[in-house]
Amino acid sequence: MDYSKLEDAALVTLIARRDERALGALYDRYNRLAFSLAVRIVGDRALAEEITADSFVNVWRASGSYSAERGRFIPWLMSVVRHRAIDELRRLNVRPEGSAVELNEALQTTAQPDGLDDMVDARRRQAVVRSALVNLPAPQREALELAYFGGLTQQEIAEKTGTPLGTIKTRMRLGLLKMREELQQFDEELH
Amino acid sequence: MLEKMDCQTAQELLPASVLDALEVDEELALLEHLQTCAACRAEADALRPIANSLGLTAADAGQPSPQARLQVMARIASVPKPQTAPLPQRRSIFRPIAALIPAAIALVLIFGLGATVISLQGQVAQQQARLDRVTQQQVALRQFMLDSQMQPVALTIKNPEASAVAYVSDKTIAMAVTGLPPLAGDSVYQCWWIDSKTGEVKPGSAFKVDANGAGVWAWARPVDMTEYDQMAVTLESRSGNTQPAGPVLITAQF
Numbered sequence: 001m002d003y004s005k006l007e008d009a010a011l012v013t014l015i016a017r018r019d020e021r022a023l024g025a026l027y028d029r030y031n032r033l034a035f036s037l038a039v040r041i042v043g044d045r046a047l048a049e050e051i052t053a054d055s056f057v058n059v060w061r062a063s064g065s066y067s068a069e070r071g072r073f074i075p076w077l078m079s080v081v082r083h084r085a086i087d088e089l090r091r092l093n094v095r096p097e098g099s100a101v102e103l104n105e106a107l108q109t110t111a112q113p114d115g116l117d118d119m120v121d122a123r124r125r126q127a128v129v130r131s132a133l134v135n136l137p138a139p140q141r142e143a144l145e146l147a148y149f150g151g152l153t154q155q156e157i158a159e160k161t162g163t164p165l166g167t168i169k170t171r172m173r174l175g176l177l178k179m180r181e182e183l184q185q186f187d188e189e190l191h
Numbered sequence: 192m193l194e195k196m197d198c199q200t201a202q203e204l205l206p207a208s209v210l211d212a213l214e215v216d217e218e219l220a221l222l223e224h225l226q227t228c229a230a231c232r233a234e235a236d237a238l239r240p241i242a243n244s245l246g247l248t249a250a251d252a253g254q255p256s257p258q259a260r261l262q263v264m265a266r267i268a269s270v271p272k273p274q275t276a277p278l279p280q281r282r283s284i285f286r287p288i289a290a291l292i293p294a295a296i297a298l299v300l301i302f303g304l305g306a307t308v309i310s311l312q313g314q315v316a317q318q319q320a321r322l323d324r325v326t327q328q329q330v331a332l333r334q335f336m337l338d339s340q341m342q343p344v345a346l347t348i349k350n351p352e353a354s355a356v357a358y359v360s361d362k363t364i365a366m367a368v369t370g371l372p373p374l375a376g377d378s379v380y381q382c383w384w385i386d387s388k389t390g391e392v393k394p395g396s397a398f399k400v401d402a403n404g405a406g407v408w409a410w411a412r413p414v415d416m417t418e419y420d421q422m423a424v425t426l427e428s429r430s431g432n433t434q435p436a437g438p439v440l441i442t443a444q445f
Contacts, residue, residue: 023267024260032254039252049255053263058351060267065352065372071240078246079239080351086211087347126247133248147212148245154212169207176206180241 004028008073015063027056030074033122034081041085041149051088055081074122086151125186132182140175143168196224201231209235209242215343215356222367223407232403344422347442353404355441363409364422371404371440372426381427382410383435384419393419397430420445 003011003025014022034055038048058080059066066076133141146152146160154172158165201224207213208221225232344357344364353370371380382395400406424441 020264020267024264027260027263031260032251033247033249035255036249036252037246040249045252048252049259052255053259053266055351056263057266057270060270062351071236074247075240075243078243082243082246083348083351083354090345122247125244129244130248133245144210144245147207147210148242149249152212153214154207155214157212169203172210172212173203173206176210176238176241179244180238183241183244 009068012059012063012066012068012073015060016066023056023060026059026073030077031056033074034077037078037081038085041082041151042088047088048085051081051084055084058084074125082148089151125183128183128186129179132179135182136175136178137171139163140171140178143171144175144179147172196220198224198228198231201225201228202234205231205235205238206242209239211354215358218356219358219365219367219407222369222405225369225403226401226405226407344443344445347444349438349440349442353440357443359412359445364412365407365409367405367407368400368441369403369405371400373402373404374399374426377429378437379427379430380440381425381430381432381435381437383423383425385421385423386418387421391418392434394433395422397427 003014003021006014006022006025008026008029011022011026015026031052035048035052038051038055039045042048042051055077059077062080066073133144136144142161143154143157146157147154152160154168155165157163157172158168161168201221204213204217204221208218213221225235342359344359346355346357348355350371352372353368355366355368357364357366359365374380379397379399381397384393384395385391396408396410398406398408422443422445423435423439425435425439426437427435428437
């Protein structure tokens with residue numbers, strides 16, 4: 001069986017049956033994405049490598065609870081990596097200063113997954129997500145990034161940016177709902 | 192007394208919730224609402240992958256070292272495989288019972304209506320008891336939320352699917368969780384109070400979660416709480432265990 005040609009959901013099913021080659025295939029496909037997210041959050045490559053490894057081990061442990069019907073694998077993996085990385089940030093009591101990376105720079109060099117079939121969808125999704133993010137008004141984008149990559153609460157974002165809490169709440173809500181609209185359009189066109 | 196959250200308020204909070212950006216009191220109130228509102232749960236499920244997609248915008252940092260892959264593969268090889276119970280053997284003693292099945296069907300038809308009524312009465316009683324427990328929990332939780340002395344508790348959550356928050360005051364600890372695996376059979380989630388200096392472990396409350404793996408609880412702290420500096424939540428095959436036997440899912444440090 002050529003694992004590199006299997007879809008994500010099939011690989012996760014095999015992982016739930018404790019097929020180590022299936023996890024290896026998913027690792028090969030997404031380690032770059034996972035590592036890049038971890039680096040973005042913690043800003044340290046050695047620590048990010050540890051977080052990436054922990055995340056794939058967590059995928060191995062939790063594969064039985066993943067349901068393809070409830071969502072795609074990539075957001076699930078991103079969630080696993082992000083939570084592990086934010087936990088590390090909190091443990092170290094470190095907060096990134098503002099947006100850790102200039103958005104334009106990030107958008108030009110977004111991490112690419114390494115693989116075949118699911119990758120076409122993943123790359124298109126990446127393009128849509130970054131387009132949706134860059135099209136947001138800067139304050140909305142900042143609120144989302146400080147929450148997602150910085151692990152800050154709305155209250156902490158309000159204090160950090162010197163903005164009223166109510167304004168931060170509105171920016172975050174409008175920003176995420178706008179992104180949802182664009183991603184929904186993408187999903188409708190895809191199917 | 193805190194007002195029960197309505198759907199409009201919940202929907203306004205959901206975007207921040209899926210980004211883990213709510214304050215603990217808001218998250219607790221939202222989780223309480225989500226326990227009883229399928230529409231808002233569905234909205235949360237729809238928003239969560241949008242939030243998680245933000246990870247795709249991280250700048251390319253290259254790949255981890257080749258050794259990282261080897262470490263992952265070595266680590267998963269050491270993770271215990273899930274226990275699978277052997278299939279029960281068909282015992283010949285049950286075979287004669289097959290002959291009685293037609294008679295059993297006739298009895299069910301005759302007494303079915305009465306049994307249905309009794310069953311419904313039983314279900315009503317069960318629902319009432321459950322409602323009473325939920326009400327007690329909510330009252331305790333609301334009283335707790337009004338306690339100005341409450342402090343956040345640092346939690347370590349082992350299950351990547353789960354999230355949890357906890358607050359503690361001098362008399363009470365409250366915890367809200369979501370995303371824990373559903374329970375099977377008599378299994379329960381069990382809290383343990385731990386004295387890390389002596390290694391003493393004392394059983395605390397056991398709890399169950401809803402179909403979404405969610406729940407909100409407020410418990411009285413042990414009277415001799417000062418001795419216990421840690422708490423853990425494990426998955427146990429039944430309630431009443433005096434020592435933890437199942438996997439540790441959440442730990443807390445006071």
